[in-house]
Amino acid sequence: MIQIKGLSFLYNDSKEPALNNINLQIGEGEFVGIVGPTGAGKSTLALCLNGVIPHFLHGEFYGEVKVDGKDTVENDCARIAYSVGSVFQDPEAQIVSTRVEDEIAFGLENLNIPRIEIAARIKESLEMTGISDLRDYSTTQLSGGQKQRVAIASAIALRPKILVLDEPTSELDPKGSLDIFNTLQKLNKEYSITIVVIEQKIQLLTEYCSRLVVMEKGSVLLDGPTRNVLANQEILQKIGVNSSPVTRLAYMLKKEGLYQGEFPINVEEAYLVVSKVLSEKRR
Ligand SMILES: Nc1ncnc2c1ncn2[C@@H]1O[C@H](COP(=O)(O)OP(=O)(O)OP(=O)(O)O)[C@@H](O)[C@H]1O
Ligand SMILES: [Mg+2]
Known part of the structure; x- marks a missing residue:
């Protein structure tokens, strides 16, 4: 589902590469957690998966990224959006409409999906994320967790095979964070959506992800089944990843x-x- 070969990326105005020879393969239906200290390149990697890099953020790009068989350099962001749904850290920055229903319709309209199909997709994605009751709400009256779920619903309305989330629980309390991870688990188990989630709360990653990728200084330091990665406690403690x-x-x-x-x-x-x-x- 995701194939990354020899990926390096250097932002235009920086001297150190943000990503340094990343090799990563993620199969269909995996639930992968990405963790690592600040500046490790996690968000940069997420931006490489949805095509924002290299299409909107420029720099020196080496290697190859394929999502759902599509090369992210050869395909524009709209095409990649059919395969990869993205949820960013700050839902405020992502929500553009004043009503929940319109917010979910927005991405679909941009892709010229027919009206009748849009109505069906709105209903489906609200159900999948457990927020059907929020359909007519104003987006300004939502809590942080509700906004995160609206952002997830908007992303999955495009029926992506992959969902990439960058710290989706950063502004949520423990209960709200659990709700988000339960939603992700459901999307993964019931709809076989491949999940890649960047998350600081190691407890959540430990319980929900089948695989962990630990990044440091633009590289993949550890990668494997969650248990095996956690067994490297000395390394994790050394780079400041708490357990x-x-x-x-x-x-x-x-x-x-x-x-x-x-x-x-x-x-x-x-x-x-x-x-x-x-x-x-x-x-
Ligand atoms: N737009 C940008 N322009 C230039 N350099 C950037 C840009 N965005 C990130 N960087 C640099 O790239 C490196 C990796 O940053 P990135 O945001 O990917 O790390 P991260 O692992 O997501 O960190 P955090 O945990 O703080 O979110 C850092 O050195 C950062 O300063
Ligand atoms: Mg980040």
Whole structure:
């Protein structure tokens, strides 16, 4: 679904490359989390997936990016938008209409989708994101989480195969963040949409993503199944990627030689790890 080969990018006015020889392949139906310290190049990578780079933001571009088989240099952003839906960090910047329904229709009208089809797509995307009741709301009266979901609904109305989200929960409380990730999980499981999400909240990535990509200084430092990536605690701590309490607990038990198994990714699994360690100690 996503094929990145030898991608390097240097913004016009900077000296250091923002991306440095990225190689990444993401298959259909994957739910991938991207994490890394500030300035690592995460947002730049997202902009390469939706074609904003190189079509709107200019610089030196090397390598190849293909999404859904489309080369992002040869295809313009409108064509790429049929395959890749984007949700940016700040929903305010993305929302252009005053009514929720019009906001979702906006992208569809730009692609010259027939009226009757637009009505069906609005209904469908509102249902998929669980906000059918917001259809007639003014976009100015929405909460941060509702705005994020309207942005997601607008993106999926174009029926993309891939959804790329850059810190979609940055302005949300824990409950709002969970709602967004539950929505993403549903889109991934029920509609097989490939999800690539940049996120600082490692706990959310740990619980929801099947694969983690860790970026640092424009490169991919670690990439693999979530558990395997989390096992590299020394590296993650060194670059300042904090870990969830369940990961830290398992790491400490491992360091003390009390536990050798796989890294737990949620509280239930951590409970089993602790029970196992305690029962072995008692013996
Ligand atoms: N429009 C731009 N023009 C010039 N340099 C830029 C531009 N946008 C980003 N950069 C630089 O590119 C590098 C990567 O930035 P990017 O925003 O991709 O990092 P990030 O991992 O998303 O960081 P954050 O976690 O802070 O969002 C940084 O050194 C940044 O200063
Ligand atoms: Mg960023």
